[in-house]
Amino acid sequence: MEFKSITAPAAKKIALVAHDNMKADLITWCLRYQQQLSAHTLFATGTTGTKISQQTDLKVSKLISGPLGGDQQIGAMITEGKVDLMIFFWDPLEAQPHDPDVKALLRLAAVWNIPVACNQASADFIISSPLFSNTYEKTIPDYERYLESRA
Numbered sequence: 055m056e057f058k059s060i061t062a063p064a065a066k067k068i069a070l071v072a073h074d075n076m077k078a079d080l081i082t083w084c085l086r087y088q089q090q091l092s093a094h095t096l097f098a099t100g101t102t103g104t105k106i107s108q109q110t111d112l113k114v115s116k117l118i119s120g121p122l123g124g125d126q127q128i129g130a131m132i133t134e135g136k137v138d139l140m141i142f143f144w145d146p147l148e149a150q151p152h153d154p155d156v157k158a159l160l161r162l163a164a165v166w167n168i169p170v171a172c173n174q175a176s177a178d179f180i181i182s183s184p185l186f187s188n189t190y191e192k193t194i195p196d197y198e199r200y201l202e203s204r205a
Contacts, residue, residue, distance in 0.1 A: 056203075058196040064189050066138040069128045070098040070106060071120060071159075076143035077102055081109050083141075083174055087181050088112060097131065099124030125155040129162045135194075139169040141177050167192050 068091070072080040084091060084106050096114045098106055103116035117124045131137045140163055144156065163170045171177035180186060 056196045056199045057193040058199075059191055059193050060135075062138050062190050062192055064187055066094045066186070067131075067136055068094050068096050069131070069137045069140040069142070070096055070102060070114070071125065071128065071140065072102045072143040073120075073145040073148065074101075075145045075148055077105055079174060080141070080143045081105055083143075083177055084110050084112060090181055090187070093187065097128065097137065099128065120155070123155075125159045129159045132159075132162045132166050132168055135166075137168060139171075139180065141171045141180070143174070143177075144172055165195065167194050 070080065070084070080102065088110055091112055096106075096112055097103070097117060098114050099117050100119035100122070102120075103114045106112055107114050107116070117127045128137060128140070132140075140159075142159070160170065162168075169180055171180045
């Protein structure tokens with residue numbers, strides 16, 4: 055696979071996801087960083103997005119619920135360049151019936167070089183990074199070259 059460099063914008067497109075037992079933690083985190091998050095475009099899976107919208111002043115574009123395909127929607131958005139980073143508070147102690155979707159989402163984030171925070175500590179590090187609200191250069195798969203090489 056060949057790669058190309060792109061510039062991630064200062065105003066990020068951020069995916070917010072949380073398993074049931076982690077939704078309250080993500081909402082608390084969003085409240086703590088509401089001012090910083092408000093400068094960015096936010097997407098969230100269904101229930102998580104609804105709860106964040108109800109309990110914060112943040113504008114969130116809501117997708118469908120994760121187990122019903124919301125994780126896959128975010129994965130598709132990643133491949134289309136519509137997500138710059140993902141905050142995904144997942145529950146490591148509870149089996150998830152849609153675990154294959156979760157693993158696929160995390161794999162896509164790695165393939166497309168998307169920063170991912172899986173808990174409060176990593177989310178704190180990402181949001182406090184100077185890169186959070188600035189442009190930065192990153193490499194992503196060059197899908198067009200990949201298609202040309204297959205033709």
